[in-house]
Amino acid sequence: xTQQIRxxxxxxxxxxxxxxxxxxxxxxxxxxxxxxxxxxPRGIVLYRLGIRLISYDRPGYPGSDRVQGRSVASxxxxxxxxxxxxxxxxxxxxxxxxxxxxxxACAALLQDRVISAAALASLAPRDAQGLDWxxxxxxxxxRAYNLAKCDxxxxxxxxxxxQAGSIGKxxxxxxxxxxxxxxxxxxxxxxxxxxxxxxxxxxVDALSxxxxxGWVDDVVALGNKWxxxxxxxxxxxxxxxxxxxxxxxxxxxxxxxxxxxxxxxEIGEAHFGTVMILPAILSWMARQADADRSGAxxx
Numbered sequence: 001x002t003q004q005i006r007x008x009x010x011x012x013x014x015x016x017x018x019x020x021x022x023x024x025x026x027x028x029x030x031x032x033x034x035x036x037x038x039x040x041p042r043g044i045v046l047y048r049l050g051i052r053l054i055s056y057d058r059p060g061y062p063g064s065d066r067v068q069g070r071s072v073a074s075x076x077x078x079x080x081x082x083x084x085x086x087x088x089x090x091x092x093x094x095x096x097x098x099x100x101x102x103x104x105a106c107a108a109l110l111q112d113r114v115i116s117a118a119a120l121a122s123l124a125p126r127d128a129q130g131l132d133w134x135x136x137x138x139x140x141x142x143r144a145y146n147l148a149k150c151d152x153x154x155x156x157x158x159x160x161x162x163q164a165g166s167i168g169k170x171x172x173x174x175x176x177x178x179x180x181x182x183x184x185x186x187x188x189x190x191x192x193x194x195x196x197x198x199x200x201x202x203x204v205d206a207l208s209x210x211x212x213x214g215w216v217d218d219v220v221a222l223g224n225k226w227x228x229x230x231x232x233x234x235x236x237x238x239x240x241x242x243x244x245x246x247x248x249x250x251x252x253x254x255x256x257x258x259x260x261x262x263x264x265x266e267i268g269e270a271h272f273g274t275v276m277i278l279p280a281i282l283s284w285m286a287r288q289a290d291a292d293r294s295g296a297x298x299x
Contacts, residue, residue, distance in 0.1 A: 001018075016037070016056070071225070092118075100248070183246060
């Protein structure tokens with residue numbers, strides 16, 4: 001079910017709920033570029049897990065009004081507004097790729113409400129001390145994040161508009177553009193026809209009418225100061241990284257793990273493995289929610 005939610009200033013956000021309406025609430029924060037319709041388990045799987053999965057389009061993507069100058073930290077306020085509207089007190093939050101730092105923002109800034117958090121294939125902050133931030137990162141990402149430092153980010157907009165233009169040449173345009181930069185494991189995952197179609201359709205929706213506002217604002221937010229410190233997180237956290245990931249290099253996951261005392265780390269193979277690991281993450285979150293209600297600790 002998709003809803004239009006407005007904040008006190010009238011700003012519009014498109015929100016979708018899937019799974020058990022009475023289930024344990026989990027916010028899923030989408031990748032970059034992406035949207036609320038990103039890859040996720042089917043409704044029947046969510047029912048079996050006892051999960052109510054809530055996703056929304058970040059500001060600037062079709063369905064949600066743009067917020068100029070938003071930071072990664074801004075996601076916490078968006079999630080708080082949605083949770084209040086839906087009358088949800090406590091919840092978990094999971095983000096993948098570009099959504100992962102936004103999930104960590106919620107855990108850091110909504111400590112009294114977040115039961116658990118998961119960051120799948122996350123970047124570390126751009127100013128992460130002791131981390132060679134660009135090492136093993138694909139050239140196009142390095143260029144985009146460096147252009148994100150410019151104010152205004154005119155060259156970044158030109159670069160992303162050119163990439164978005166490939167969508168008009170076929171539903172798999174952006175995946176085709178990224179293909180030469182992928183490692184073997186990612187290519188294996190994307191070779192699944194059904195998954196490839198889902199991801200391609202997400203890109204089409206996220207960049208419909210050649211609108212790149214959300215994409216630009218995501219890259220600018222991720223490539224500049226986040227507005228919070230990961231070491232402030234106290235809720236249980238799962239960090240997942242891919243050893244061959246060239247979009248969010250695995251050393252970023254290790255950097256975060258060293259600074260989030262409550263974090264557990266799992267290492268897989270590829271960036272797009274985040275799609276495959278999500279059901280297991282949601283199962284872990286369901287156990288955390290049960291423990292939160294009973295006051296027990298669970299692995």
